[in-house]
Amino acid sequence: MPVKDSRESLKTMEGTFLVFETTHLTMKAESTLKEADIPVRLFPKPRKIISECGLIMKVLDSDLGTAKSLLKEKGIEIKAELQL
């Protein structure tokens, strides 16, 4: 059951996270990826990350490449990528 697996995996605050400059861009990125059936989840931003948005978005490693190219195609700039 890969869907259940990915949902379970998204629950933990460990893995690869994307950071965007504003809440608006984070929402746009989340909406864009969900429309493309790429599962993502938002988490509060750790203190050490500086951006105007207080949220970070977890993407499964298996989706990372597709997600990044889709965001680039839509002009949604990724401010940082981090591993937690």
Add this chain to the structure above:
Amino acid sequence: MDRPFIYLDNAATSFPKPEAVLKAVDHALRVVGGSPGRSGHRLAINADKIIFEARENICRLLGIADSSRLIFTSGATESLNLAIKGILESGDHVVISSMEHSSVTRPLHSLSQKAVEVTKVKCDKKGLLAPDDITKAIKKNTRLIVLTHASNVTGTIQPVCEVGKIARERGITFLVDACQTAGVFPIDLESIPVDMLAASGHKGLLGPQGTGILYIRPGINLSPLKEGGTGRGPSDDKQPEALPDRFEAGTMNTPGIAGLGAAAAFLLEQTVEAVRQKEMLLYKQLLEGLIAIEGVTTYGSSDPGKKVSLLSFNIEGLDPSLVSFRLDEEFDILSRSGLHCAPDAHKTVGTFPEGAVRLSPGFYNIPGDIDKTIAAIHRIAKER
């Protein structure tokens, strides 16, 4: 729903609102509750989504490609203040028309005390601007041109594309006040030369009062009108540069914006073209009825193609306030009399200082409302 009155004051604020708007406001207050841009819990994130979706819906409606350039405000007055005060500096010159609302003329009056020079270009008696007159008014230090898309007194649609081209050729910023057109007249900001567009959320856009928008084209740099918390950002004292946060300090009006977003979705479904067609049928019915009544004078362009659905009129020898009062008291018809916060516009059409009575049919009016209104005005005029 049957109502014990006929509401013809949609140019002031549209009423009633679509059911989806009421539900969205209720949902935002009852279920969502969180503060957008603050905290990381589910209710705050749900509030973020409401704001985001509302922004996206309005951008689809107005042909805006980059939704981060659409700012939510408390209303068009704040939008216009932000656009005007955010760009003009001492020594700048600004050109406006003689049909502008007080939310343009008052901020400019205030700036004129700080060495901003203002030129008001006179429109004709029907309230129509000649674009050549704008060209003639431009000086070396002209920084901004402000024009209403359609006057709230005459409903006359102004030649914004022509004026926009004049502004663009000269590198002058062009601000349009779309309070009377957004939601009721097709606007595609990707294809028209407009740099900033301000509108109320609660008129043709059918959202709740306390909402407004300002579109700022990429490359236009404004100083914020207000500075403060934008939520989760860095804890330094500098207002962020990134939009929309730069201009949205403070807790947002989430319930209002939720309603506005639902209203935009409603308009996307209905289509603005269909809304306009419906409103203009009512307008033409009203115009034809009123011009046939002896003693009635109507104002604004006689070409419905150059109008939005609002009609100002007077009955010879009668105070417009009295006419408006009698319509309400004796006939249950709600209109607006006076100067409509646009004294220059009334001076232009020759109705200053008495003003006029304004009737503005909206999406929820029906032909029977207009028949009753024409009959009521006929009776008032006959009884003079």
